Amino acid sequence: MSVLSVRDLRITYHTTAGGVPAVRGVDLEIDRGEVVGLAGESGCGKSTIAAAILRLLPAKTRIEGEISLNGEDVLEMKPGHLRTVRWTGASIIFQGAMHALNPVKRVGDQIAEAITTHHQAGEREALVRVGQLLEQVGLPPRRIADYPHELSGGQKQRVMIAMALACNPNLIIADEPTTALDVMVQAQVLALLKELQRELGLAMLFITHDLSVLVEVSDRLAIMYAGQIVEDGPAQDVFYRPAHPYTKALAGAFPEIGDQRFRRKPSGLGGDPPDPQRIPSGCPFHPRCPVAFDSCPTVEPRLFASGEGRRAACLLVEGALTGVRKDES
Amino acid sequence: MSAVDGTRSEGGVREPPVLELRELGVNFAGRVGLVAGLLGRKSVDARAVDGVDLSLHRGEVLALAGESGCGKTTTARAIMGLLKPDRGQILFEGRPLGRNLRDYRRRVQMVFQDPTGSLNPRQTIYEIVAEGLRIHHITRGPNGETEEQLVARALSRAGLRPPERFFLLYPHELSGGQRQRVVIAGALALDPEVIVADEPVSNLDASVRGEILRLLLKLRDELQISILIVTHDLGLAWTVADRVAVMYLGRIVEIGPADDVLTKPLHPYTKALLDVVPEAGGIDRPILQGEPPDPTRVPPGCRFHPRCPEVASGRTKTSGVDDECHAEDLGLAELQSGRFAACHLARLIATGRAGGDTPTEREPADGQEKNSVS
Numbered sequence: 001m002s003v004l005s006v007r008d009l010r011i012t013y014h015t016t017a018g019g020v021p022a023v024r025g026v027d028l029e030i031d032r033g034e035v036v037g038l039a040g041e042s043g044c045g046k047s048t049i050a051a052a053i054l055r056l057l058p059a060k061t062r063i064e065g066e067i068s069l070n071g072e073d074v075l076e077m078k079p080g081h082l083r084t085v086r087w088t089g090a091s092i093i094f095q096g097a098m099h100a101l102n103p104v105k106r107v108g109d110q111i112a113e114a115i116t117t118h119h120q121a122g123e124r125e126a127l128v129r130v131g132q133l134l135e136q137v138g139l140p141p142r143r144i145a146d147y148p149h150e151l152s153g154g155q156k157q158r159v160m161i162a163m164a165l166a167c168n169p170n171l172i173i174a175d176e177p178t179t180a181l182d183v184m185v186q187a188q189v190l191a192l193l194k195e196l197q198r199e200l201g202l203a204m205l206f207i208t209h210d211l212s213v214l215v216e217v218s219d220r221l222a223i224m225y226a227g228q229i230v231e232d233g234p235a236q237d238v239f240y241r242p243a244h245p246y247t248k249a250l251a252g253a254f255p256e257i258g259d260q261r262f263r264r265k266p267s268g269l270g271g272d273p274p275d276p277q278r279i280p281s282g283c284p285f286h287p288r289c290p291v292a293f294d295s296c297p298t299v300e301p302r303l304f305a306s307g308e309g310r311r312a313a314c315l316l317v318e319g320a321l322t323g324v325r326k327d328e329s
Numbered sequence: 330m331s332a333v334d335g336t337r338s339e340g341g342v343r344e345p346p347v348l349e350l351r352e353l354g355v356n357f358a359g360r361v362g363l364v365a366g367l368l369g370r371k372s373v374d375a376r377a378v379d380g381v382d383l384s385l386h387r388g389e390v391l392a393l394a395g396e397s398g399c400g401k402t403t404t405a406r407a408i409m410g411l412l413k414p415d416r417g418q419i420l421f422e423g424r425p426l427g428r429n430l431r432d433y434r435r436r437v438q439m440v441f442q443d444p445t446g447s448l449n450p451r452q453t454i455y456e457i458v459a460e461g462l463r464i465h466h467i468t469r470g471p472n473g474e475t476e477e478q479l480v481a482r483a484l485s486r487a488g489l490r491p492p493e494r495f496f497l498l499y500p501h502e503l504s505g506g507q508r509q510r511v512v513i514a515g516a517l518a519l520d521p522e523v524i525v526a527d528e529p530v531s532n533l534d535a536s537v538r539g540e541i542l543r544l545l546l547k548l549r550d551e552l553q554i555s556i557l558i559v560t561h562d563l564g565l566a567w568t569v570a571d572r573v574a575v576m577y578l579g580r581i582v583e584i585g586p587a588d589d590v591l592t593k594p595l596h597p598y599t600k601a602l603l604d605v606v607p608e609a610g611g612i613d614r615p616i617l618q619g620e621p622p623d624p625t626r627v628p629p630g631c632r633f634h635p636r637c638p639e640v641a642s643g644r645t646k647t648s649g650v651d652d653e654c655h656a657e658d659l660g661l662a663e664l665q666s667g668r669f670a671a672c673h674l675a676r677l678i679a680t681g682r683a684g685g686d687t688p689t690e691r692e693p694a695d696g697q698e699k700n701s702v703s
Contacts, residue, residue, distance in 0.1 A: 041534040152620050182397045183561050187605035187616045209535050212564070212607040246536075253535040257567045257606060258592045264546065266568045268539020272504040288536075 003171050003203035004030040004053065004090075007066040011048050014060035020276050022048040024227035025065075030171065033201040035194075037218030037235060039211050039250065041273045045227040046207050050175045053205075054086050070170055087114055091164040093157075095176035100160060101148040107159045108134075108144030114166045133162040138192060154185035161193065165200070172197075173205045178213065190217060212254035215239040220309075223247045226274050226284035229303065233310030243312035245289050283315065291316060345423045346384035347555045348408065348437070348523055353381040354416030354579075355403050359625060375624040377403040379579030380417070382661065385523065388553040390546070392570035392587070394560055394602070398621045400579040401559045405525050408557070409439050435465050438516035442528040444508035448500040454511055455496040458483055461519045471520075479518055486552075487514035488544055506537035513544065524548070527559045542569050563606055567591050575599045578622050578632045581661060585668035595670040595679075597639045630655040631673060639674050650674055 011023040023045040030036045038046045051057050053067055055074060067074040069089050077085065094100050102110055111133060112126040121129060131141040137158040148156055157177065164172055174193065178186040194217050197204050206217055214221055215235045222232040223246065231244040242248040249269045255262030271288040274280060280287050286296035295315055303311035304318045359372035366372075378400040385391050393401045406412045408419060410430050419426045421433055441447045448457055458480045462468075470479050484492035487510040500508055509529065516524055526545065530538040546569055548554045560566060566573050566587055573591060574584040575598065583596040594600045601617045617636050622628075634640050634654045645651040650673040653659075661669040664679035 041536060154620065182621060183602065183605055184396055184617050185620065187607075188618070190607070191616055210607070211535070216607045249536050249539075253538050254607075255564045255568050256608065257564055257603065262564075262568050263588070264569065266539040266542035266546065268541075268543065269536040270540060272506060272537065273534060 001071060002029050002031050003034075003070060004028065004205065005066075005068045006049070006053075007068075009049065009052065009063070009065035009067065011045070011052055011057070011064075012062040013048075014058070014062070018277070019062070021279070022227055022276055023052070024279075026224075026227075026229055028205075028222065028229075030203045030205060032170070032203055033197075034220070035197060035204040035206055035218045037214035037221045038205060038207045038224060039209065039214050039221060040224035041209055041250075043273050043276065044224040045276075046224050047175055050092065050173045050205065050207055053171075053173060054090060054092060055082060056092075084118065087167040087169060088118055088120075089169055090171035090173060091167070091169045092173045092175060093160050093164045093177045095179050101156060103148050106145050106147055107151070108146075111159065111163045111166055114163055118167050120167055129166070130162070133165060134159075136165065136196065137162045152185075153181055154189060157181060157185075157189050158192065161189075161196070165196065169202075171203045171205065173207070175207045176209075177206075179208060179210070186213075193217065210254065211239060211250055223250065226279050227276065228284070228313065230285065230314070231306075231310075231312040232303075233307065237307065237310060241307075243306040243310065243317050244285075244314045245291050245316075246285050247312075249290075283313070344387060346386050346420075347422060348385040348557075349420040349423075350381050350383040350404070350408070350417065351420065352417035353383075353404065353407060353414050353419065354379055355400075355407050355412055356415045357624075373625045376579050376627055377624050378407060378414075379624075379627065380660075381576075381579070381581055383574060383581060383584070385555045385557055387522075387555055388549055390549055390556045390558065390569055390571050392558045392560055392566035392573045393576060394563055394566055394573060395576035396602075396621045397561065398624065399576040400624070401576050402527055404576070405439070405527050405557065405559045408525055409437065410434065431465070435461075435519045436521050437523040437525065438519060438521040440509070440512050440516055440524060440526040440529050443532050444505060444512050445500065445532075447512050448508060450500055452499075453496065454484070454489075454498050454500070454503075455480055457500075457511060458515050458518050461515055465519060467519070480514075483514040483518035484511075486517050486548070487511070488540070489514065504537075505533050506540060509533060509541055510544070513541075513548075517548070521554060523555045523557070525557045525559070528561070529558065530565070531560070531562070538565075539568075545569065563591060563602060575602065578627060579624055580632065580671070581669075582633065582672070583668075583670040584661065585665075585670075589665070589668055595664055595668065595675040596633075596672045597637050597674070598633050599670075601636075601638065630657055631659060631671070633672075645674055648674055648677055650677055 006026060006028040009023055009026045013020040013022055026049060040046045052063055053074065063075060069085065101107065108130050111130045115121050115126040115129055116123055130144055134141050134143055139155060139158050178189050181189060190213065206214060208214060218235040220232065221235045221238040222229045225246050231238060231247045238247060239251055242251050252267035269288045274284055282297040282299055283301050286292045289296065299315060301313045301315050303313045306312040306317045355378040356374040357377055359374050361370050361372045381404055393404065395401050403412065407414050426433060459476055462476055462479060468476060481492040484495055489495050489507065489510050530541050533541060545556055549556055558569065570587045572585060573587045574581045577598050583590060583594065583599045590599060594603060605616055615638065619636055628635050631654045639645050640654055645654050653673045659671050659673060661671045662676055663669050664675055
């Protein structure tokens with residue numbers, strides 16, 4: 001049984017200027033112990049999906065489809081039960097750890113709060129557990145009495161990770177967990193997350209725009225564009241042999257050092273990510289696509305099989321359906 | 330120095346660097362609390378930039394890389410005259426900067442990280458691009474162009490075409506990539522020789538970055554503008570830079586042609602930085618522990634030794650340079666043609682000597698652009 005299963009998810013934000021479709025029919029499946037990376041540019045809907053899984057979206061937002069977490073339908077949950085599922089069923093690590101922590105409370109108390117609120121332990125036991133958690137994320141237990149300002153950015157992000165683990169959830173959603181960190185600290189935090197994930201057999205949904213980070217931590221990758229998944233499959237295949245022209249362009253923005261194909265040749269796309277209120281007809285990527293042809297503005301491609309365990313939403317993939325497509329660059 | 334100093338390889342023409350830094354130093358004053366002050370504690374200055382030698386040649390793209398807090402942005406700001414250096418010299422076309430910065434500030438332009446923050450939300454694009462011209466009292470171009478023609482040309486060079494369509498727009502009506510192009514157009518309007526770009530694409534969406542970088546390369550090719558790119562992203566350096574300088578704790582620890590520095594690094598810190606560039610299956614590689622170091626407490630000896638993996642592994646000990654690493658602060662030395670590094674072990678390896686004297690004099694961080702493969 002999969003830990004998370006999302007079926008035909010459609011999310012429309014309510015604004016005074018009308019509905020804004022942020023997510024437009026997304027299927028996602030995460031098994032036990034699996035790390036799925038969700039990539040895409042700002043505004044593609046990836047963080048909206050993260051928030052929807054724990055129903056953290058504004059009240060007037062319209063959510064259609066099905067989100068099932070550990071076999072339970074999240075969208076049908078009663079408020080009380082939902083509150084229990086948050087932290088114990090799934091927890092989120094946000095991007096700005098520095099803003100997510102309460103500056104006037106000791107970090108140990110903040111982690112303990114998550115445990116006691118969910119009646120997982122009494123106060124004294126909770127503090128023991130906090131000590132273990134801090135050790136698990138590589139912080140000395142004496143940090144339990146520190147205030148957030150006494151910690152560095154990387155250490156704060158470690159506290160956030162400890163908090164996410166506090167109630168033993170099956171699923172961890174990491175939304176840009178290392179984006180605000182420095183390169184060296186980012187590598188430390190990534191290594192920690194991967195180690196914990198392996199050790200505890202956690203399922204993880206890892207969200208970031210940085211494809212090179214995702215390919216390092218993920219088993220499978222899903223690439224989003226304009227509220228839809230345009231390509232998914234095993235992480236390395238998708239990154240090194242992209243089938244969709246958008247994935248190809250995105251991968252090009254994270255060049256491999258030493259690869260002469262990228263030397264003095266920055267690759268990028270013309271144009272800008274689409275406005276969710278004015279999504280182009282047909283394939284939403286066609287105005288920016290370097291290989292678009294006459295059918296693209298009218299025919300909306302669904303996800304076609306593009307290789308073993310791989311799918312891509314591109315009419316060219318449908319045409320050239322012969323195993324793994326060769327990367328012609 | 331001598332042979333490589335300021336010489337371009339093509340035809341052996343001697344041309345001085347457009348911009349040169351000599352022993353540049355910038356301190357930030359430290360503070361102590363009242364009680365600590367009364368108890369006699371002295372404030373400690375942060376040596377954000379601590380002796381940087383660097384030269385930028387005409388038409389060269391040089392990447393200045395390092396962790397946050399290494400002083401790369403401070404160096405850029407000192408070059409722009411936004412901070413007053415405490416030590417050292419900045420030379421433009423061979424002449425030290427004097428008190429009159431007006432001409433210099435026209436010819437050396439800066440592009441910041443966040444285009445939204447760089448643009449006045451209440452000015453039209455036309456006014457933003459024309460502002461520099463007005464400040465510098467340029468009413469006519471060199472060939473008698475009007476202000477409108479100059480603005481249109483700058484916008485069009487920055488890839489905003491047709492330029493007239495953008496004249497009356499406001500920044501909020503543009504996308505992030507377009508805003509950064511407006512910032513670049515504002516710089517181009519003044520016909521600069523040097524552009525200092527501080528993380529010019531890190532606030533932009535991944536798919537848009539390439540276009541802005543391509544624009545910078547095009548400006549170099551077509552207008553021979555020299556570009557100093559400050560970045561933490563070595564992958565970016567790989568895609569655009571001719572030479573790469575790696576900074577650690579206020580000083581350049583390695584500089585040389587990008588093809589060499591990024592594929593065959595000499596300094597252990599450069600190696601460590603390259604090791605953490607994310608790549609598939611690379612999660613189990615060694616990572617430098619600890620936080621970026623504190624510029625108020627620069628360690629004695631080689632400033633990298635407390636975090637150096639070569640010191641930790643004992644390799645410096647077996648090579649016999651361990652004492653120097655802990656005690657002797659060293660400058661850059663040319664270890665291979667055009668390649669400079671500040672590392673006792675790398676020097677030892679380069680000279681092929683076991684033990685013996687190592688040169689202690691400081692050499693300028695200067696090199697030449699290698700005729701590299703494309």
